[in-house]
Amino acid sequence: MAAVCFMVTMVLYFVATVSFLAYLLRRSEALSKVSLGITGAGFVSHTIALVIRMVDVSSSAPPSFSEALSFFSWMIILVFVVVELRHQIHVLGSFMVPLALVSLVSAAALPETVPTLQPVFKTLWFHVTLSMLGTVGFTVAFVAGVMYLIQDRLLKSKRFNVLYSKLPALDFLDHLNQQSIVLGFPLLTLGIVTGAISAQFARGSYVSWNPEQTWALVTWVFYFVVLLGRLTVGWRAKRAAYLTVIGFACVILTLVGVVLKET
Amino acid sequence: MHLIVVGLSHKTAPVEIRERLAVPESRLGEALTRLCSYSGVKEGILLSTCNRVEVYSVVDDIEAGYGRIQEFLADTHLSLSSEQLTPHLYWHTGGRAIGHLFRVAASLDSMIIGESQILGQLKDAFEVALAHKTTGVIMNKVVKKAISVAKRVRTETKISEMAVSVSYAAVELAKKIFSNLHERTVLLVGAGEMAKLAARHLIAHGVRHVRITTRTPQHAVDLAAKFGGTAVPFDQFKDDMASADIVLVSTGAAHYLVGAEDVHRAVEERMNRPMFLIDISVPRNIDPAVRHVDNAFLFDIDDLKHRVEQNRAERVQEAEKAERMVLEEVTTMLDWMKSLEVTPTIVALRNRVDDMKRAEVDKVLARLPHLSHQDRELVEGLASSIVNKLIHRTMVTLKAEVNSSSGPAFVEAARRFFSLDRPSPSVQQIETYTESSCCHGENSAESDAEDPAPETSIPKQAR
Numbered sequence: 001m002a003a004v005c006f007m008v009t010m011v012l013y014f015v016a017t018v019s020f021l022a023y024l025l026r027r028s029e030a031l032s033k034v035s036l037g038i039t040g041a042g043f044v045s046h047t048i049a050l051v052i053r054m055v056d057v058s059s060s061a062p063p064s065f066s067e068a069l070s071f072f073s074w075m076i077i078l079v080f081v082v083v084e085l086r087h088q089i090h091v092l093g094s095f096m097v098p099l100a101l102v103s104l105v106s107a108a109a110l111p112e113t114v115p116t117l118q119p120v121f122k123t124l125w126f127h128v129t130l131s132m133l134g135t136v137g138f139t140v141a142f143v144a145g146v147m148y149l150i151q152d153r154l155l156k157s158k159r160f161n162v163l164y165s166k167l168p169a170l171d172f173l174d175h176l177n178q179q180s181i182v183l184g185f186p187l188l189t190l191g192i193v194t195g196a197i198s199a200q201f202a203r204g205s206y207v208s209w210n211p212e213q214t215w216a217l218v219t220w221v222f223y224f225v226v227l228l229g230r231l232t233v234g235w236r237a238k239r240a241a242y243l244t245v246i247g248f249a250c251v252i253l254t255l256v257g258v259v260l261k262e263t
Numbered sequence: 264m265h266l267i268v269v270g271l272s273h274k275t276a277p278v279e280i281r282e283r284l285a286v287p288e289s290r291l292g293e294a295l296t297r298l299c300s301y302s303g304v305k306e307g308i309l310l311s312t313c314n315r316v317e318v319y320s321v322v323d324d325i326e327a328g329y330g331r332i333q334e335f336l337a338d339t340h341l342s343l344s345s346e347q348l349t350p351h352l353y354w355h356t357g358g359r360a361i362g363h364l365f366r367v368a369a370s371l372d373s374m375i376i377g378e379s380q381i382l383g384q385l386k387d388a389f390e391v392a393l394a395h396k397t398t399g400v401i402m403n404k405v406v407k408k409a410i411s412v413a414k415r416v417r418t419e420t421k422i423s424e425m426a427v428s429v430s431y432a433a434v435e436l437a438k439k440i441f442s443n444l445h446e447r448t449v450l451l452v453g454a455g456e457m458a459k460l461a462a463r464h465l466i467a468h469g470v471r472h473v474r475i476t477t478r479t480p481q482h483a484v485d486l487a488a489k490f491g492g493t494a495v496p497f498d499q500f501k502d503d504m505a506s507a508d509i510v511l512v513s514t515g516a517a518h519y520l521v522g523a524e525d526v527h528r529a530v531e532e533r534m535n536r537p538m539f540l541i542d543i544s545v546p547r548n549i550d551p552a553v554r555h556v557d558n559a560f561l562f563d564i565d566d567l568k569h570r571v572e573q574n575r576a577e578r579v580q581e582a583e584k585a586e587r588m589v590l591e592e593v594t595t596m597l598d599w600m601k602s603l604e605v606t607p608t609i610v611a612l613r614n615r616v617d618d619m620k621r622a623e624v625d626k627v628l629a630r631l632p633h634l635s636h637q638d639r640e641l642v643e644g645l646a647s648s649i650v651n652k653l654i655h656r657t658m659v660t661l662k663a664e665v666n667s668s669s670g671p672a673f674v675e676a677a678r679r680f681f682s683l684d685r686p687s688p689s690v691q692q693i694e695t696y697t698e699s700s701c702c703h704g705e706n707s708a709e710s711d712a713e714d715p716a717p718e719t720s721i722p723k724q725a726r
Contacts (some may be wrong), residue, residue, distance in 0.1 A: 027421075155439065155560050160573055169442035170537055234534025237558045 002056065005049030006070070010108065012042030013073075013101040020094040027162055032090035039097055043077045046104075050074060063128050065258055069107035071129070075136040076100040083176070091166040095143045110259065124198045131191030131216075135251055137184015138223065142248035144177040145241035152238055174237050177244055178230060185223050192216055212257030219250040264305070264604070265325050266401060268360040269332040269352055270317025273374050276351035284340055284348075286311040291388070294339055295397040301331040306402040308392040310367070312384045314374055319364060321401045325356050361405060361596050365589045368409040369416040370423070377422035377578045382413045405596060412592045419588065422581040425574035430461035432570045433541050433562070434468055437509055440539045440560055448472040450507035452500055452521075453514030454486055457543045461511055462490060474507065476500040478514070501525050505532035513543040523552040526559045541567070605661050608674050611683040612654060612661075620650045 016038040023031035050071065063071075080096040083089065151167040154160070167173075195216070196206040207213055226243045229235030235243065271280065286294050291309060298307040298318065306321035318335065322328025333352065337345040355363050366372045370381050389406045392398045398406070417423050426435040434444075441447055447470050451462050454477050462473065473492030476499075477483040483494035495503050504510060504525065514520065521540075526549075530538055540561040542549040553561040624646045628639055657677055664673045678684055 151439070155436075156554065158562070158566050158569070160570055164439070167439075169438060170440050172442040174537075234531075234536075237535045237537055239535060239557075 002049050002052040005045045005052065006104075006108065009042050009046040009049060010101070010104055012038055012045065013077075013097060013104060016042055016093070017098045017101045020097050024091065024094040024166065025162065027165075029090070032093070035093055035097070036084065036090065039077065039093060040081070043074070043081060046070075046074050046077070063125065066107045066110040068128050068132050069103045069110070072132045072135060072139075073100040073104040073107065075133065076103070076139060079136060079140055087168070087172070089168050089172075091147075091168070092143070095147060096140075099139065099143070124194075127191055127194040127198055129191075130187050130194060134184045134186075134188025134191050135255070137180045137187060138219075138244070138248060138251050139180075141177045141180035141184065141244040142251075144173045144180060145244035145248075148173040148177065148238070148241035149245070152241070170237070174240065177240055178236070181223060181227055181230075181244065185227055188216075188220060188223070192220060210257065210261055212254060212261050215250060215254035215257050219247065219254055222247050222250055264321060264323070264401065264600075265328065265356055266319070266321055266360045266405060266600070267325060267328050267332070267354065267356045268317055268319045268363055269329060269336070269354050270310075270315060271348075271351040271353065272315035272317070272372065274372070275353055280343070280347070280351055281313065281316065283342055284311075284316045284336065285313065286316065286339060288387075288391075291391045292395045294335075295392055295395045297338075298332070298335050299397045301335060303327050304331055306399045307397045308388055308402055308406060310385060310388045312381065315367070315372075317367070319360070319402065319405075321399065329354050358593050358597050362589055362593045364405065364409045365412045365592055366586070368413040369585055369589060370413070371416075371582050371585055371589065375427055376575075376582050377425075377427070379417070379423055382410065385413075386410060401600065404599065408592065408596055412589060415592075416585040416588055420581040420584045422578055422585055425577055427571055427574050427578065429543070429564065429567045429571055430457055430464050432567045432574070433461040433511070434464045436541075436560075436562060436567075436570070437465065437539050438468070440537050441508060444469040446471055447508040448474065448506055449509040449511060450495070450500065450503060451475045451486070451490075451492075452510065452512040452548070453477055453516075453544065454482065455513030455543055458511045458513035458541075459486075461541065461543070465509065466490065470509070474503060476503075501529075504529040504538075508536070508539060510538065510540045511543065512541065512548045514548055516544070516548055517546055518548075519550040520548040521553070522550045523556055526553045526561075527556045530556060530558050543567070605664075605674055608677055608683065609658055609661055612657065612677060612681055615681050615683060616650050616654050620646045 016035050019031055019035040019038060023035055053067065076096055077100050080092055080100075083092055147167055148170060150163065151170055151173065154164045154167070155170070195213075199208065200206050222243075226235065226240065226247060229243075230240055271284065273281070276284075286309060291311070295307055295309055298304060298309065298320070303323040304320055305323065308319045310317045310319070316336075318332045320328060320332055322331070333345065333349065336352075337343060337348055340348075363372070368382055368385050370377050370379065373381055385406070389398070389410075392402070426432040437444060437447075444465065447465075449462060449465050449470050449472070451458060451473065454475070462470075466473065473487070473490045474495050475483045475487045475490065475492050476495040476497050477486070478497050480494070480496065483497070486492075487494040501521070504521075505528075507529075510521075512521065526538065526540065530536075535558050537558045537560065540549055540553060540559060542561065542563045545564060547563055549561060549563070551561070551563070553559055624643055627642060628634070631642075634642070657680075661673055661677055
């Protein structure tokens with residue numbers, strides 16, 4: 001059942017991605033409704049799949065990376081739906097839905113490995129969930145950053161094309177960027193702390209400097225500086241957009257580190 | 264019954280003619296009443312704006328109607344002779360007239376396609392006509408439909424969305440930088456007309472704080488009072504720039520007043536909050552090198568004009584979509600008008616045969632006074648059922664053929680077979696059904712003049 005729901009979700013997200021990308025290129029607004037409908041349907045079936053999985057798996061088994069990615073994908077769509085309902089910025093879907101699709105496909109492609117460590121405590125649950133929520137925040141910040149840079153470029157070069165008309169105002173994107181980091185940063189911080197605690201219980205040391213932990217710390221320091229810069233010396237607008245795009249590279253490298261560790 | 268339009272617009276007549284033909288609002292009612300006093304004119308509405316003067320009317324005969332309305336237009340404007348007027352006029356009837364009205368209402372025929380004023384003007388014209396009772400079934404339906412078509416076009420196409428004036432284009436651009444213009448500050452440097460207009464648009468869209476500077480301090484103070492803003496001394500405005508989200512420059516200066524360095528400093532002071540600079544002056548007053556300053560967005564008059572051109576082109580594209588909608592709506596409207604022609608025919612037919620039946624039954628019953636009440640009812644019932652059976656097929660066929668191309672032919676046939684166009688008391692009843700409240704005096708005069716048909720004279724005698 002869960003597997004069927006995942007397949008359905010994947011197909012729906014794929015169709016929604018195609019539809020949202022077509023929406024991006026076409027002047028008509030009609031496609032946005034179709035795309036939103038498909039995304040909504042995908043989100044529902046995804047939720048069902050996740051709930052079945054939650055009930056299925058005994059609560060002591062820690063989540064695999066593939067499950068975490070699926071959860072990540074679900075969160076991305078959730079954030080999109082919330083922002084869409086509040087601000088009606090359909091074009092956000094053209095950026096977020098493809099990302100959700102990619103992470104869901106990766107989740108399906110990755111082997112269902114049981115983590116090598118069998119922790120005694122449930123801290124790993126917290127670690128995975130919190131880190132993923134933090135990652136969602138940085139991903140949204142990344143999307144907002146990319147959209148900001150595109151709109152900035154279009155305005156500077158005075159190319160008033162379809163994309164220009166669909167992208168929201170610069171200050172909205174900057175605000176979205178800021179909010180996502182402000183929310184994502186403390187979550188990642190907690191994720192790292194719980195991760196360190198579970199490592200301490202499992203291996204007797206908080207840090208073992210594997211690629212995952214190294215990149216996680218680099219990411220943390222990077223976003224800390226970005227946040228500090230914004231609040232103190234005005235690293236906002238274009239600079240903030242650039243920084244969050246770079247920061248996202250750290251996030252990806254951390255995730256790659258996790259995959260390397262698990263396989 | 265035909266719907267026609269006679270008029271002229273910016274497309275056919277120069278402003279000298281249009282301004283002389285325009286009917287002031289105060290005289291609109293009187294003009295409408297006069298319009299409907301012409302023979303054969305059943306309903307009328309007069310749309311008079313600075314870009315068009317049009318008379319929409321429901322008339323008995325198309326050619327005669329054209330003539331009457333032309334006469335009316337020439338009479339309304341004694342300074343214009345019919346000869347001066349005719350070359351500028353256009354005439355439409357039926358679907359083309361309806362289509363024309365729909366296109367006008369949807370602002371597809373406007374000088375600036377997609378402008379919204381015309382719809383308000385049409386509503387006003389309609390209200391005046393309603394107040395003077397010069398519209399009837401057809402006109403009411405058609406004008407209401409035109410208004411709803413216009414609304415549909417506006418919501419389903421982007422025809423009215425894009426800015427088509429330079430000052431409005433500035434607002435549109437501002438909204439791509441600041442999602443919300445409330446609490447934003449605009450700094451007005453110099454006070455060119457276009458800058459003032461743009462400032463007004465910005466204020467209308469929520470800009471709260473206006474700061475103004477001009478070379479003549481008093482001028483700035485005066486303007487500040489007008490816009491509800493504050494005046495800034497001219498030699499200090501560069502220091503003030505950091506507090507402004509939007510800077511509008513239009514002075515007569517022949518050199519750059521604002522350099523890239525000034526803007527760079529302002530943006531830094533603003534902690535990189537974006538800044539929107541508009542240079543409407545020619546020669547330009549802001550150094551184009553500002554383009555290279557991050558988070559500062561400079562647009563000059565050419566950029567704005569370019570944007571306007573693009574929007575106009577886009578509106579034309581959207582207009583094509585709107586034209587298709589109009590075409591669709593015209594078809595439904597024409598269907599309705601056709602059915603309207605059948606309905607009175609059916610009513611007339613019913614009344615005519617009922618009259619005949621009544622007359623014959625009365626005649627027979629008068630000769631058979633000895634019949635019991637029950638028998639009298641039987642006789643009446645017999646007559647009713649024969650009549651009903653006789654006309655049943657005709658009624659059904661008429662209804663079925665309403666929308667077919669041979670519909671009018673069937674209506675015509677039915678009218679002839681039952682001589683429905685000959686006046687009888689029942690026919691007058693139909694005419695009050697189809698006609699507007701206006702101008703029917705003339706018709707009843709005609710029916711009075713004509714001799715009643717022999718059949719109908721019998722019941723009168725019998726009674």
